[in-house]
Amino acid sequence: MSEDEPPENISGGPGGGGLAEEFDEREAETRAEAVVDRLGELYWQKTYGGQDAFECLVRTILSQNTSDKASQPAHDALLSRYGGADTDLAVALAGSDQPTLAETIQSAGLYNQKSKTMTTIAERVIEEYGGADGFDEFVTGEDPATVRETLLDFSGVGPKTADCVLLFSGGRAGVFPVDTHVHRIYRRLGIAPADADHEAVRAVLEEQVPAEKCGFGHTASIQFGRDYCTARKPACLDDPDACPMADYCEQVGVYPETGEVVDPADATAE
Template sequence: MKILKDNNNLIIEDVKSFNIMQILECGQCFRFYKIGELDYLIIAHNRVLRVEQKDNQVILYNTSMEDFEKIWSNYLDIHTDYNSIKETLLTKDSNLIESINVKEGIRILKQDTWETLISFIISQNKQITHIKQVIENLSKEYGTIIGEHNGVDYYSFPTPEQLAGTTDEALRNCKTGFRAPYILDTSQKVASGEIDINELKKASTSEAREKLISIKGVGNKIADCVLLYGLGRTEVFPTDVWIKRIVEHMYLKEESKLDKIQEFAATHFGELAGYAQQYLFYYGRENKIGK
């Protein structure tokens, strides 16, 4: 892999196991906008970034090497060897061959913990297009302008303090629905320090999960999404209706409770369970496996 500078753009050459569409549209994040084929605008870490993929090049428009090194290389998980991860998974499980071959370009983004927490609270019983819209509503109402593209302004994700000072009614006006009190309660707890994001980062996975589940409106699935996408705990296997059906269909051959699926994932995939979940979920959802 080589990184070249071309005027205000950075070009990453020969990056393997990278498909920007698969990365953004696999259900792990919500602040992106499709411009064209393999061409997206990403809003993350108080930045606006256009990413386009052409042949064996990934182009990051109007960004600096400093921002790449401080923000985007980590966010896009550029330096993780996904070829090695896939090879290891395939030695454990030949059932993953088709999933990995079809969705070979998935990477797990390193997202902001706070934004991930609120985003997945919003995600309950909502389709991705609706989740994206609610997050956009909140950002426009409470965030600040961080950049523009083609005359459109883009906003930062609201801070805990910005959301903690609002009301249930105001949040509902942003189309949050029944999630409004959960968002308000979580924001107030984080703003006051009752829930310490930095402590979550330092805690063990089980300790962090326990703390997350103590938050009103956060159950096992949301906690595990935050652990995987917002805290980088790649041993975690978030389980929703789709992944439950996929695991039952492909492995267990019977309807099973959540704890059995979690036990299977931990035993079968080990520290790579989060990666396996991404390949299985995206492939299985698109192909309606187990429906």
């Protein structure tokens, strides 16, 4: 595990609310499933679902374009100032002073943009759902496709953020959020097409990985991307045996002979 990352992913853990899944012993039916199973041997397992939907959305927005190490203090500071057992976080953020909110979440980076996004979303949540509780009922109770479509209509919410809310708040099996690590890894492995965008990678993974393994596959893939399959210097570059996925990987865009690493979409055609 990378030394500059926290010992547990803030999106999972015992506070996740249930839906812990054990990997069964059957033989993997796809290479993508085999990769996720091996990740299960490398990293901790998580629980999914049960997180308050609005807080989960805020937390995921804070994590955009930064690491857990940077976003966690911002999340803690935000809850310390605006949260509380009897406080509706959506109401608190909608009525907040934007410069003060921006200062509170400064450690997460892009704090002016993120604070504006959160207040705008908070106002919409109050208008359409009456507050955080109503929004949570919508996310956990409505059809997942409807929830995803609605979340994507929120300002500042993209596919990865929407899918994280579905997974970590809604506890929806079969959701495999695709961030920059997942996008890179599964194209480099050769599991998804080299030129696939984030949505195309998601479609491949959700088709080839059993629903109960998608949530863990997401968090474990991120850790694998941090520890081994980094963007500029993957472990296989100097030593092919250093990567635990070496026997599954097609090394698309990685050229150990020259030390060159490019985006899989720019890889030399064979």
